[in-house]
Amino acid sequence: AYPSKPKPSAKPRLTKVEDVGHGPGTELKALLKRVGIVASPGCSCNTRAKLMDANELKEPGWCEKNLETICDWLQEEATKRKLPFVRMAAKILVRQAIRNARKKGQ
Template sequence: MMHCPHLTHDNQCEVAKQMAGCSVRTTPTACNACQNESNPRAINVVTIGMALVNKKRRKQDVAELQAMLRNYMPDEDPLPQTLKISNYRPGPGNELKKMIAWFAKSSESCNCETRVDTMNDWGAEGCRRNIDTITEWLLEEAQARGLPHGRFTATIARSLVKTAIRKYERKFPEGAPEPDQDDPEDELDR
């Protein structure tokens, strides 16, 4: 993650937290998007979107945040992007992604985001059952990037996966919160 005065040591966005009235975990992708906004590291489309997603997950009223979001949106018609709840969905895949983000960035040629989503879909138990597959994914990416990828690296990769699973379980002992059932496409239109 990047340096931001509103980012806590446990990846909480204080700006979004204040708007949502609850803790709001962020991701490197969201932090980068926030940094690229015209009002970075403050109230902007990204931080409002994260707050809105978290309030919606908790089945709280989001009308005020939706109105605020409309005020921060550019005057374009139609709006080209959507805020997807899946971008902020917690899971073992996102935990692993955060752990290795300091040395392994996603690229256009990798399947990293798809694999993160797959791990998140599997959840903790599914990742344990598929730990050999996940380890192979990590070794495959290491080899493609010219990084070490031998037996010793496999042991480290397996350990990283186990740690990501444990971190996810500590943060969400009851499992990840589910988005609202009435949200068809699992998206909030911007």
């Protein structure tokens, strides 16, 4: 028979991307918010932040391995919003978000 409750040490099983709620994507959103950049209706920011969080949880190091893709997402959104984009600054921001998430144990 199966235990009715999961072991406390067991990682939670993801059923949906929305299940996470913390991690590098969430931290990146927080950093962007500090400079006045927030998700707008119709943008893919929230979905991509959740994707970053979920993938990092399933495969630690995913965000670092996919840094260029994440920067492409940021550039795509900056272009849509007619905001200036500096790739090196985006990389620094993403790496800081990863560090912040790790400090919080996410």
